[in-house]
Amino acid sequence: MKIAMINGSPKLGKNNSGRLLKALEPLIQNGNELSHYKVNKTPLTEEQVQELCRMDVLVLSFPLYIDAIPSQLFRMLTVFEEYRKQDQEKDIYVYVILNNGFYEGKQNHIAMDIIKNWCARCGLHFGQGIGQGAGEMLDFMEKVPLGQGPLKNLGKAMDRLAQAILTRDSGDPMLFSPNFPRFAWRISADRGFWHPQAKKNGLKKKDLLRRLGE
Ligand SMILES: Cc1cc2nc3c(=O)[nH]c(=O)nc-3n(C[C@H](O)[C@H](O)[C@H](O)COP(=O)(O)O)c2cc1C
DSSP states (O other), X not given: OEEEEEEOOOOSSXXXXXXXXXXXXXXHOTTSXXXXXXXXXSOOOHHHHHHHTTOSEEEEEEEOBTTBOOHXXXXXXXXXXXXXXXXXXXXXXXXXXXXXXXSOGGGGHHHHHXXXXXXXXXXXXXXXXXXXXXXXXXXXXXXXXXXXXGGHHHHHHHHHHHHHHHTTOOOOOEEEOOSSOHHHHHHHHIIIIIHHHHHHXXXXXXXXXXXXXO
């Protein structure tokens, strides 16, 4: 099968959507042809969008932005839709890997529905999707094997997603939080991620809590 691995993160450097695609790759690469696409820097070329119309499977991996889809990916989806109107020949299956910043992976349900509706508009089959909460945690987990410790739920969901892709099967979305207590995630996210990010951008901890207009 020809499988497109589409990274929808707007980040220019390493990103969690890319990490999740990398985790899926060894589970589906045997006997299949995988091609990689990114939408962060420049829009896909006409040729690349036409290639997507000839795939057997599209895997969309992206972060939740304001309960929805980042604009770069949204643009790609609308351009694809136009090309697809002219090229309906292929039976294409779509699988989704979402990740979000809040702890609860169930927050991804609206973005998942947006992709389901897009599939219906384009005449694509929606296969299955997963949604990982506390996505920024993945940056600190590169040495943790998939399926272990905080990545236990992710490991199980990835195995099921890979199985669905290989058999071009459909199933209910799997939305989950990490196997890590919520309070511990809040503390470690503040200390390990948000506070250093604020410092890097010339802000103090208290600036993060300031409301607009104060
Ligand atoms: C503009 C913007 C909007 C976001 N909106 C949400 C949101 O609505 N809900 C949420 O849980 N996380 C939200 N996030 C957090 C991202 O989903 C999270 O940081 C994710 O892990 C980034 O993944 P990436 O590294 O693949 O880009 C938002 C982040 C940004 C920058």
